[in-house]
Amino acid sequence: MNEIAKVENGDPVEGGTRTFVEALLRQQRKDFSLRPEFHLSDEIYRLDIDRVLMPHWQCVNHVTAIPNVGDYIVFHYDRESVIVVRGADNEIRSFANVCRHRGSRICETSGHARGGVLVCPYHAWSYGLDGSLAHARMMPRDFDKASYGLTPIATKVVQGLIFVSLSDDPLGFDDCEANINATLGVYGWADAKVAHQSSIVFSANWKLALENQVECYHCAPSHPEFSVVHGQSTASEKKLIAQMNAKADAQGIRVETRDHWALAALEGQEQAYSERYPMSANACTASKDGSPLGPLMGEFKQYDNGMAVCYVGPMNHCLSYGDYGAIFRYTPRSVSETELAVVWLVRGDAVEGKDYNLDDLTWMWKVTAAADKKIVEENQLGVSSRFYKPGPYALPIEEKTVRFTEWYLQSLADAI
Ligand code: FES
Ligand SMILES: [Fe+2]
Structure with a gap:
């Protein structure tokens, strides 16, 4: 039996690999970026796929x-x-x-x-x-x-989203199902339809792509388009949050939030996370200038100038605005290649060309995903250099990146 088959079958990890990984885990500094081997080693990549990620769920697409x-x-x-x-x-x-x-x-x-x-x-x-x-x-x-x-x-199919797990013994999905129902359900995702889908490949390890995905420290320098319409971490944000909540309350709308993400996942359950964020002042949705892009979805009768995020496991991030949704799914392809699939959803009865324009609908997240590809690939090139040394995360703004890496390191330690 070869080494790969042994790993997949859940047999003990081969001694040399275990010694190598244990040494790396000991050398990893808390609150510092990952050592380069975690992004470059084929041995670690196989453990990532076969042990760390295998029990998790991936969002394939929407049923439509x-x-x-x-x-x-x-x-x-x-x-x-x-x-x-x-x-x-x-x-x-x-x-x-x-x-x-x-x-x-x-x-x-x-x-x-x-x-x-x-x-x-x-x-x-x-x-x-x-x-x-x-x-x-x-x-x-x-x-x-x-x-x-x-x-x-x-x-599993929840609110129109199809999830699969390749494991013989996948993580429980009840907490995610409840989270999706209480967030994306309010935005009417079960009655939505796919308006567009795209796929881009980052020449980078999956963990660099996810580290980037969960922090917005890079948003101001790298995503000027995003920053025009999304609320930023500034003093004015509290006021924007209060306005968003008031506008949702006035419609009787309640979008739940929960934090069972990364190491806070419930025992035996897939990670479930949801949060609400305000758009910048007067922005209805994530378009060039914040103006609406399509018919309102779900329970919304008017814009609340906010959005919701819903994470399902480590690899799937769903974003919902009042008039459209976007699924972001990261899929490892090799140690140095990661696919980002983006699926745009609109209300099920919306008609292209009449109710929404595809170029306008997809503009924000095409521009933003292309910028992410660029910065993540530059990050991969940097960590591949002999001069790379792990650097300190910026806290608290990179707190989610710290949580992601802590979950990863713990999962890897548990896997060997
Ligand atoms: S491999 Fe022979 S029919 Fe599929
Ligand atoms: Fe980004």
Whole structure:
């Protein structure tokens, strides 16, 4: 058995790897950025994927990305691939994208299962939308097809969001489900639809991408567009928060907040976090000048000049404004490559060109994600240098980055 297989099977981590990681964990300074090996080592990357991240959940997309029976999404995660398909009963199910004959990938890209079957391109074994093996050419008469269905993958659908976990023993999802219902539910995400989706790849380790995602220390220097319409950490913010809350209260709207994130996750549960933030004065939404972009969603009858964030686990961040939502999902591809998928949601009955303009809708987060790609890639180049030394986090503004790294280091320590 090779070392990778041993790690996946939950066997003890090989002695040399454990000694290496234990030494790094001892050398890591509290409240300082991570040592370079955490971003550069292939050995650590395998532990990250197979042990640290495996029990967590990933947001694949919104259900409206696969509106018809037989529509499917192919979701790649490191070297794994999952088929997420809408069944004849309209249930969403997920299966490992691995043929039960000799293991070929079955579906290359997202698409539609013609005739209600997923056909392996190699020898044409075909599977029903429920994963059962429907037909296997030229196999003996007594071949037991029932024993060769596709391997099911844990799947949840909450407020229209599809989540999968590749683990045999995923973290509990109840706390996340309650959090999503109490936040994105208020913004009407179950009745939303996908307006646009994009994917960009950061040439950087996944932890640098996430460290950046959870702090706004960089917002003023790197995101001038974002900073025009989002509230900043200034004395005036308290007033903006009070105005936001008053405008929500006046509509009878209550968006919950909770902090079960990083090491504050409930025992055995996926991390759940939600918070409300004010827009800058008079900004309704995250557009160029703060003016509305589409019809109000969910319970909102008027803008409250605020927004909500909802984190699901370490890798999925959902943002909701009064008139649109955005899902940010980070997926590791290799030790030095991380995909950021962004999905924009609008109200389900909104019509493109009439109720919203796609360029205007996507402008803010396209510009902002492109800037994040640039700064995170520069960060990766810097930590790859022989001159890199971990530096102090700026507290309290980088507090979430500290929490993220503390969760990561603890998870890695628990994994070896
Ligand atoms: S590997 Fe899929 S049919 Fe042979
Ligand atoms: Fe950013």
